[in-house]
Amino acid sequence: MNNELLSINGTVIKPGTRMTIDLPAGRLYTHTPMTIPVHVISGKRPGPRLFLSAAIHGDEINGVEIIRRLLMLPALKRLRGTIIAVPIVNVHGLINHSRYLPDRRDLNRSFPGTDKGSLAARLANLFMTEIVEKSTHGIDLHTGAIHRSNLPQIRANMDHKETEKLARAFEVPVIISSRLRDGSLREAAAEYGIPMLLYEAGEALRFDEIAIRGGVKGIINVMRNLEMLPPSRRKSKKYIESVVARSSVWVRAPDSGILRSMIPLGHRVKKNTLLGVVADPFGESEVNVTTPYSGIVIGKTNLPLVNEGDALYHIARFEDINEIEARMDEFHEEHSPELIDSPNPDSPII
Ligand SMILES: [Zn+2]
Numbered sequence: 001m002n003n004e005l006l007s008i009n010g011t012v013i014k015p016g017t018r019m020t021i022d023l024p025a026g027r028l029y030t031h032t033p034m035t036i037p038v039h040v041i042s043g044k045r046p047g048p049r050l051f052l053s054a055a056i057h058g059d060e061i062n063g064v065e066i067i068r069r070l071l072m073l074p075a076l077k078r079l080r081g082t083i084i085a086v087p088i089v090n091v092h093g094l095i096n097h098s099r100y101l102p103d104r105r106d107l108n109r110s111f112p113g114t115d116k117g118s119l120a121a122r123l124a125n126l127f128m129t130e131i132v133e134k135s136t137h138g139i140d141l142h143t144g145a146i147h148r149s150n151l152p153q154i155r156a157n158m159d160h161k162e163t164e165k166l167a168r169a170f171e172v173p174v175i176i177s178s179r180l181r182d183g184s185l186r187e188a189a190a191e192y193g194i195p196m197l198l199y200e201a202g203e204a205l206r207f208d209e210i211a212i213r214g215g216v217k218g219i220i221n222v223m224r225n226l227e228m229l230p231p232s233r234r235k236s237k238k239y240i241e242s243v244v245a246r247s248s249v250w251v252r253a254p255d256s257g258i259l260r261s262m263i264p265l266g267h268r269v270k271k272n273t274l275l276g277v278v279a280d281p282f283g284e285s286e287v288n289v290t291t292p293y294s295g296i297v298i299g300k301t302n303l304p305l306v307n308e309g310d311a312l313y314h315i316a317r318f319e320d321i322n323e324i325e326a327r328m329d330e331f332h333e334e335h336s337p338e339l340i341d342s343p344n345p346d347s348p349i350i
Contacts, residue, residue, distance in 0.1 A: 006049065006082055008038060008130055016044040023130055025091065025123060038131070039071060039085045047081025048226045051131050052219065054141040056108050056185060058093015058100070059204040063141025066215035081228045084131055097205060099145065111188035132189055137166065137226065138196040139219055140185055143211070144203050147303040151265050152201035152214045152331065158244055163195040169225035170197060170218040171240040173327035174298055176248060176316060197222070203302065213335040240331055243324045245316035248298065253278055253306040255287045260304070263297055263313070266328050270294045275313050278306060293317050296324055
């Protein structure tokens, strides 16, 4: 695929080796140098170069754990091609438990960036030149924002053939198809013709075991599809077919108050279904929240304290909502943590 040896920040990674490279990313105002840690695994045999990134939003930590588990897989001994793993892209944000950079900019709205722009633009530019431009494929890992959970889902441009193939290979019940014009990493990678998936699952600042397992498995599935890993030996394994939504809508709070939520994440809803009730603390005024469309709840707030206009439920619109329920059950069954008697340091984290 690409015969030239991979080099990151001037360090050449030879086939059959793995190493951590600290990518220089300026200084803190304490004089302390800042670096973005990158772990590269180069297979003995040539193949695609897949970058895996997490915590571009610094408080989204499920992806950090997904990458940690993935890097420990014994199967990587037989890797074809290269994994370029960047578990913490927004180091400043992660340290501060914050989605943003210290200047309040959103890194995922700052791509492709420039080396003369804001701190966010410079970091975006560094990530593009040292990671994305050297890759053939990419998967970026996200969660919902603070106090918001997302159903495990892939976001990808399903009008692009190779991207569509990878999105379906990931095996999540729901794919949201979208093209972007928003300064995101996904948009910038598309400009370079690099097929890229975005995996969204769980909530900021929390571990979610099903989301983590689904992410690890999804990346393995994509790597098998790219022939970076040999096919699964489990013959009985059921393929989870995804359902693709072309649009989604946020249902917002009609009034300020305290939300009693009636519908869990992943629930299918028909038009006008009651999702929750917003009430004042005395129970004197109660306002129903209903969905204007049929679909699946792919995101929801976990905080019952809401202001008028707050986004409460994210509904993906589907033509056939019956079909998706079974897919969701299969996914849950496949990744559900078993009940355990003694704590396991690796998983599950419950
Ligand atoms: Zn995010």
